[in-house]
Amino acid sequence: MKINRRNILSMLGMTPALLAGASAEAQQAKPHAQPGKASAGHAKVEGLNPKGTPPAIQLIPMAPRLGSLDGKTVYLIDTGFPGGGLLLLEIQGWFKRNMPSVNTVFKRKAGPYAEDDPELWKEIKDKGHAAIMAIGH
Amino acid sequence: MEKLGVPTTPLVTRAFKDLAILNVAKRGMPHERITFTPHPVYGKPPEQLRAYVEGNDPVSGKPMMKEIVDALTVPLTDEEKKTGMVRVASGPAKFGPDTPANLQQYYHDNGMTDYLPIIVPTEEAVAEMLAGTSHKPDEPVGKMAAAAGAYPPWEYTVKQVAINAVMAGCRPEYFPVLLAMASSGQTSLSSSTNSFASAAIINGPIRDKLQMNYGIGALGPFAQPNATIGRAWLLISKNLANGGIPGDTYMGSLGNNLNYNNLIIAENEAASPWAPFHVQKGFKAEENVVSLFRGLGIVPGQGARFTSTDTPKYEEQFSDLFNVFTGLFGGLVVADPLIAQSLKERGYDTKEKLIDWLHKNTVQSVKDYKGRNFANGFDYPRALKGLEPYATWYKMPDDAMIPHWPRASDINIVVTGGQTNAFFQSANLSYSVSISIDKWM
Numbered sequence: 001m002k003i004n005r006r007n008i009l010s011m012l013g014m015t016p017a018l019l020a021g022a023s024a025e026a027q028q029a030k031p032h033a034q035p036g037k038a039s040a041g042h043a044k045v046e047g048l049n050p051k052g053t054p055p056a057i058q059l060i061p062m063a064p065r066l067g068s069l070d071g072k073t074v075y076l077i078d079t080g081f082p083g084g085g086l087l088l089l090e091i092q093g094w095f096k097r098n099m100p101s102v103n104t105v106f107k108r109k110a111g112p113y114a115e116d117d118p119e120l121w122k123e124i125k126d127k128g129h130a131a132i133m134a135i136g137h
Numbered sequence: 138m139e140k141l142g143v144p145t146t147p148l149v150t151r152a153f154k155d156l157a158i159l160n161v162a163k164r165g166m167p168h169e170r171i172t173f174t175p176h177p178v179y180g181k182p183p184e185q186l187r188a189y190v191e192g193n194d195p196v197s198g199k200p201m202m203k204e205i206v207d208a209l210t211v212p213l214t215d216e217e218k219k220t221g222m223v224r225v226a227s228g229p230a231k232f233g234p235d236t237p238a239n240l241q242q243y244y245h246d247n248g249m250t251d252y253l254p255i256i257v258p259t260e261e262a263v264a265e266m267l268a269g270t271s272h273k274p275d276e277p278v279g280k281m282a283a284a285a286g287a288y289p290p291w292e293y294t295v296k297q298v299a300i301n302a303v304m305a306g307c308r309p310e311y312f313p314v315l316l317a318m319a320s321s322g323q324t325s326l327s328s329s330t331n332s333f334a335s336a337a338i339i340n341g342p343i344r345d346k347l348q349m350n351y352g353i354g355a356l357g358p359f360a361q362p363n364a365t366i367g368r369a370w371l372l373i374s375k376n377l378a379n380g381g382i383p384g385d386t387y388m389g390s391l392g393n394n395l396n397y398n399n400l401i402i403a404e405n406e407a408a409s410p411w412a413p414f415h416v417q418k419g420f421k422a423e424e425n426v427v428s429l430f431r432g433l434g435i436v437p438g439q440g441a442r443f444t445s446t447d448t449p450k451y452e453e454q455f456s457d458l459f460n461v462f463t464g465l466f467g468g469l470v471v472a473d474p475l476i477a478q479s480l481k482e483r484g485y486d487t488k489e490k491l492i493d494w495l496h497k498n499t500v501q502s503v504k505d506y507k508g509r510n511f512a513n514g515f516d517y518p519r520a521l522k523g524l525e526p527y528a529t530w531y532k533m534p535d536d537a538m539i540p541h542w543p544r545a546s547d548i549n550i551v552v553t554g555g556q557t558n559a560f561f562q563s564a565n566l567s568y569s570v571s572i573s574i575d576k577w578m
Contacts, residue, residue, distance in 0.1 A: 044234035046234050046260065047231065050300045052293040053297075054379065056223060057162070057224075074209070080518050086181075109518065133147050
């Protein structure tokens with residue numbers, strides 16, 4: 001499945017197969033069209049949809065962008081996924097070599113992967129201008 | 138962070154592309170500016186990681202650092218500023234009409250099955266299933282996420298659970314068990330790269346009413362309720378929670394064969410010398426209860442040390458296997474009644490006494506503990522928050538000895554099996570909740 005991000009909301013709203021079906025990585029069979037071509041001589045029946053009810057999506061506007069990172073403080077947040085911290089340190093090194101006017105702050109988020117860290121979020125809001133959050137192994 | 142007004146870019150490895158794109162959309166930010174790196178980053182030397190940073194985003198094909206800088210600086214588009222609600226559909230109420238064979242193939246092709254034959258859930262078959270409970274078809278049962286905390290939960294009614302019960306091959310009298318399980322909101326799958334497994338212990342008179350197997354081959358494919366209740370839990374987790382979509386809501390690298398119909402354990406209460414599991418959890422013996430577990434899987438006890446001694450010390454065998462388990466999940470011993478009876482004869486007259494011994498005697502060095510993969514990902518960040526015992530453990534010297542699990546309650550025992558031999562299996566599974574089945578009759 002090729003995901004078109006421009007159309008993703010309409011896809012979520014109109015195409016249940018996207019939610020129930022295959023992904024590019026999984027290489028599953030593509031969903032068939034709605035059945036309806038029964039062979040002659042076989043009794044036809046209807047099957048009920050076993051899917052649950054998804055929640056409506058509240059759209060959240062993104063934060064205004066900065067225009068430039070010059071003189072700004074960018075937080076590099078290690079969420080704890082193995083290897084993520086080391087990758088962020090390399091990004092920190094890249095900023096020092098290529099955009100020395102950018103101040104970077106490396107932080108390990110407290111709490112397991114998906115758990116919020118309100119203290120760190122407050123620190124970033126108070127002292128930072130932008131954030132890069134490493135997710136994945 | 139975006140909600141707080143801080144422009145942010147998630148930096149995600151390539152393997153999680155679909156998951157990341159779909160999940161930010163489900164959470165209301167469909168145009169979140171995600172930057173991708175090659176996968177994996179774990180275990181790569183610094184020079185390799187530097188090459189990633191100086192190379193291209195493997196999804197966009199553009200320089201990765203330019204993607205990051207642009208994500209934080211390029212002004213928002215009108216679409217990125219949008220607010221409002223978007224309704225999401227999960228398809229039509231019915232499929233067909235068509236032949237049962239064609240419909241079955243349709244369910245398979247749309248990821249709604251475990252790819253084994255199903256019973257097509259016709260209106261008539263679902264009505265029969267609904268007769269297994271006094272609850273109304275449109276009554277809400279609960280909410281379930283594909284992985285708790287990671288995805289928005291979906292909702293479902295009694296009828297939606299019934300549809301999945303039919304597909305799995307359940308009989309109507311099994312239905313209250315499924316409703317109790319579904320009401321927990323606990324998926325049997327989760328999405329972790331670890332490939333999680335799940336288990337359910339069923340206690341009370343309903344085991345005999347449903348003719349569940351807790352004798353010979355209790356964990357095997359030898360009884361319809363054991364097989365189909367577990368299978369229905371999988372279908373519920375896939376269909377009602379939108380779980381089990383590889384690359385989107387399922388990322389288990391190897392997968393787990395237990396997911397097909399889960400580990401369903403009817404306790405052999407009559408042959409056990411100890412209190413049944415549900416009584417341990419505060420229920421009355423005559424109540425019908427299902428208790429849920431999640432974790433990584435189960436291993437045979439025959440690999441433990443001391444199995445050939447004349448006077449088996451089963452507690453030491455349990456402990457031996459526990460030592461190789463991750464502390465991320467607890468330990469569940471599934472013991473044949475012969476083992477339970479032997480342990481009682483040796484002084485362990487309650488499960489609690491045995492659990493206490495296991496907790497005190499299954500220990501590890503702080504050095505070994507810190508070296509375990511899960512400790513860095515889960516316990517160390519808890520230690521950073523000051524949570525105990527992790528905060529203390531991380532301050533202790535490397536040669537200090539600490540328990541394998543923080544609490545004795547991380548260890549559980551259940552008795553089942555046909556007493557053909559004194560064997561056990563040991564599972565790396567954590568207890569989560571016990572639910573009354575009677576409330577769903």
